[in-house]
Amino acid sequence: MQFRRLLVAMLVGAALLAAFGTAAGNGLTGKLEIFSWWAGDEGPALQALIDLYSAQHPNVDVINATVTGGSGVNAKAVLKTRMLGGDAPDSFQVHAGQELIGTWVKADRMEDLTWLFEQQGWTNVFPAGLITLLSTDEGIWSVPVNIHRSNVLWYIPANLEKWGIKAPTTWDEFLTIAPALKAKGITPLALGENWTANHLWESVALAVLGPEKWQALWDGTLSFTSPEAVAVWDLFGKILEYTNDDAASLSWQQATDMVVGGKAAFNVMGDWAAGYMSTTLGLEPGTDYAWSASPGTQGVFMMLSDSFGLPKGAPDRDNAIAWLELLGSKQGSDAFNPLKGSISARTDSDLSLYNAYSQSAAKDWQNDAIAGSLTHGVVANEGFMNDFATVMEMFLTSRNAQQAAYACDAIARQNGIGT
Amino acid sequence: MHLTRDRIIAFAVLLPSLVLVGVFVYGFIGQTVYISLTDWGRGGAALAENPQMRLIGFDNYKELFTGFLHARFRQDLVNAFFYTVSLVIGALALGLFLAILLDRQPRGEGVFRTLFLYPMSLSFVVTGTIWRWLLAPEGGINVLPAFVGLPTAQFRWISSRDQILTFDWQSLPAITAGLVAAVLVFLSWRAWRAGRLRRAFATLAPAILLILWAIFGQRVVPQMLPIPERHGFNLATIGVILAAIWQFSGYTMALYLAGLRGISEGLHEAARLDGASELQYYLRVAIPILKPITLSAVIILAHISLKMFALIFAMAGPDNASTGHPAVLMYLTTFRGNKFALGAAIAVILFLLVALFIIPYLVSSYREQHRRAS
Amino acid sequence: MTARVPWARALLYATLVVVAAIYLTPIYMTVITALKDPANINLSTAWQLPSPLNWKSFSQAYAKLGPNFLNSIILSVCATILSSVLGSLNGYVFSKWRFRGNDLVFTLLLFGMFIPYQIILIPLFQTLRQMHLYGGLPGLILAHVVYGLPITTLIFRNFYSQIPDSLTESAQIDGAGFFKLYLRVIFPLSIPGFVVTFIWQFTQIWNEFLWGITLTKYAANPITVGLAQLAGGEAVSWNLPMAGSIIAAVPVLLIYVLMGRYFIRGLLAGSVKG
Secondary structure (H helix, E strand, C coil), X not given: CHHHHHHHHHHHHHHHHHHHHHHCCCCCXXXXXXXXXXXXXXXXXXXXXXXXXXXXCCCEEEEEEECCCHHHHHHHHHHHHHHHCCCCCCEEEEECCHHHHHHHHCCCCECCCHHHHHHHCHHHHCCHHHXXXXXXXXXXXXXXXXEEECCEEEECHHHHHHHCCCCCCCHHHHHHHHXXXXXXXXEEEECCCHHHHHHHHHHHHHHHHHHHHHHHHHHCCCCCCCHHHHHHHHHHHHHHXXXXXXXXXXXXXXXXXXXXXXXXXXXXXXCHHHHHHHHHCCCCECCCEEEEECCCCCCEEEEECEEECCECCCCCHHHHHHHHHHHHCXXXXXXXXXXXXXXXXXXXXXXXXXXXXXXXXXXXXXXXXEEECCCCCCCCCHHHHHHHHHHHHHHHHHCCHHHHHHHHHHHHHHCCCCC | CCHHHHHHHHXXXXXXXXXXXXXXXXXXXXXXXXXXXXXXXXCCCCCCCCCCXXXXXXXXXXXXXXXXXXXXXXXXXXXXXXXXXXXXXXXXXHHHHHHHHHHCCCCCHHHHHHHHHHHHHCCHHHHHHXXXXXXXXXXXXXXXXXXXXCCCCCCCHHHCCCEEEEEEHHHHHXXXXXXXXXXXXXXXXXHHHCCCHHHHHHHHHHHHHHHHHHXXXXXXXXXXXXXXXXXXXXXXXXXHHHHHHHHHHHHHHHHHHHHHHHCCHHHHHHHHHCCCCHHHXXXXXXXXXXXXXXXXXXXXXXXXXXXXXXXXXXHHCCCCHHHCCXXXXXXXXXXXXXXXXXXXXXXXXXXXXXXXXXXHHHHHHHHHHHHXXX | CCCCCHHHHHHHHHHHHHHHHHHHHHHHHHHHHHCCCHHHCCHHHCCCCCCCCCXXXXXXXXXXXXXXXXXXXXXXXXXXXXXXXXXXXXXXXXXXXXXXXXXXXXXXXXXXXXXXXXXXXXHHHHHHHXXXXXXXXXXXXXXXXXXXXXXXXXXXXXXXXXXXXXXXHHHHHCCCCHHHHHHHHHHHHHXXXXXXXXXXXXXXXXXXXXXXXXXXXXXXXXXXXHHHHHHCCCCCCCHHHHHHHHHHHHHHHHHHHHHHHHHHHHHHHHHCCC
């Protein structure tokens, strides 16, 4: 009898020890180098994740190597010189989708993470549309930390009331109310430098094409010179007439400032604008500023995602894998996203931690059709995105839709889109 | 006197530097030229651990000059030409002007001199960031007239998409031929005026040939591009040029000031005694004496203008095609587009442009050294 | 020397003051933006003076830039001293120990000063990686020393060619060899040359951006890179980059303010031809 009790006690003790043992840190040591371009206002969110990781693995020395400047161009340059030199960081931030796949997976520099997704049960928690965009036939390549939405229209309700207009639900509606606004000296649509024009373009394209045909462009089944694709450029040209002509010298925040200050009526921008307006400008979501899906894209969530992958030859592979586990976990994503102003990719996140905008975005995430952003690396590789920036510059000067369409077709072929 | 041993030591001291420069300059240039002749980066897998590179000869170069998608590169070349010409003329003129002002020895000369010199000490990144703010169309310099009751200026500065002095890329050979012919005609006229008839004829003949070719040659030579392509002077570059002139006129001012101070007082007195006004002194006496300084400054400024990467990057951003420059395009093509071979080709072209200035300068300085030594 | 006409004098001063004001405008803009609260930074109020004065910008900017500042100090001081000393020795050899092909070698060396750095960027980092110097300050110092050799050699060679051969010859007759000649005769006379070289090299190295960002890893980033970090990112509070620019500019600015006169004197002595 006593022996049995002792045995049970030992078993329970062992079970408890095992449970606490794994919770208190499974003995990971060494270092973890995380490479990203998050700094400034986004720094605290990353720091929250790092703090969480350090609590779980106190013996790992986390090196937070960030490189900002030039909207990630510098970070990517540094990353490429390192990878070319065989000096991979343990994990690096990269936009989920073709930006990762076309650059690193194709060069056989990343490890397949399908086993991790299955082990952690992520295939049940992330929407299927997302996982498709993260994968190729050979596997799943990165763990999404967050989800941002690209196709959002921002405006100030008080100003709209003052001018007697409503937020347009289609671009035709926009083109109807725009001339009157312009006559009053108000810029109907605020625009910033080159990449924000690309950003606007993809919203317009999504409205004209719809999510299926949008994806068809990137699968190679719809040509860039087809009538629908040319129609996108036509509409885009018409919309540009109602943007500010000093766009090229404005950052995206300055374009948002135009809306907040009443110099412009609307702005199409990703939902980091919510972060800027709430945190830096101190405005209240829903009352001081409001949003809707960009015209013509209701029911579609055009996403982009910051994610981390596992490079082959990562010096501290186990530490890196633990990092990836944290990123995809409920705990990790709910620590990171409220601070970043984005939403979690998981459909089971704790919505009470998020502000009014993020809650509405999370609801849309669960219900809407999912499309991938072009400007932020989901549907096209870096070579295409780089050339597209040049095509956009060409169009901004010439406003020739036919020429832009042909140019897109040429660069798509050159960069292997749809093959 | 162990002269031979000392000479060996001397050479040994020099040798490490020679080896380092040999490898790091000439060796690396060679490597980049080699990369530019491959297809590294075309079609993906550029960043593999052992990237596959095949030699494709001058394809990259051909594409840059005749490929439909590389209109931006060609405009960047035109921009580079205007950047160089404007920076050189602007910095020389302003620097000379300031040096002459300071040569009059006003009170507080030291303060003024430091003031005009300080922009030199700033990094291009700092200059670019500050001037970006200054030239924002809705809030920078444009707003200043409002403080004195005038309407605000409307020029869009670096957002401007206007272009003047446009020409068609196809007619570039004709234009260059015409320019060279004009220079030759001028030289010929000068020679004729000086009575050197043979020389006048020798320069006039090729000029006539070039003019004929410019007019008729286009019909015979095949077109480079399928459609006409307009290039010109982008007004957006004016903002960048202003920032660069602001930064570098202190340098030319310092050079000219040192030069002016070096002109002996006796010469100045003699000129004044001859009845020359101050203006005439500067125009007829001082500036011609300063020609060597002008030449040095032209070379230095020209090669700096070809390296203006950081200024444009910080000021207008890498994507503003109106203010583009081959140096920025090279960075983008290589590190954002992953097209390493194409980027290397752009770098080589940039290098050749610099060499165009530098090699004649170095050759003449070498000859002068040699002549002086022997 | 001075014009006797008083109105010409007044015009001179007026012109100087106007030009000086134009030169100072960017500084004005930088300082007032640095002292503004982030929420108040707006294009429409860009020219207005800040109120209240947000001195915290500087401490915040320094908190972020502190390590970079230190890196730049180490980098610039080491690379400047090394390239100047080597340049001095090289200039000494080229001007006082002529050998066959002297001028050709010198010209080839000089060429390295003019190359655009894009052309050597990729081979440079590949080589540094092979030497296990990639990512840290030693590698960056090496790059700056090597590529600084041409200009420092040029400055010293021109400078030393003005030292009369009679001086060196008499020392040689007294039995001085290569190094003794350098230490006894050449080095003591080199001060202006060192001043010009130090100022030029320190400025160039302190302000350099392209290598700083591609060849160093986070811990070794110099200040230009740190500054770009402040001005990058998705949401920038512009008071920080402006405050950071001021912090980044101070060391070199001080050098120019204090030593500007020597710089100009040295320009004529050292690097101007003719």
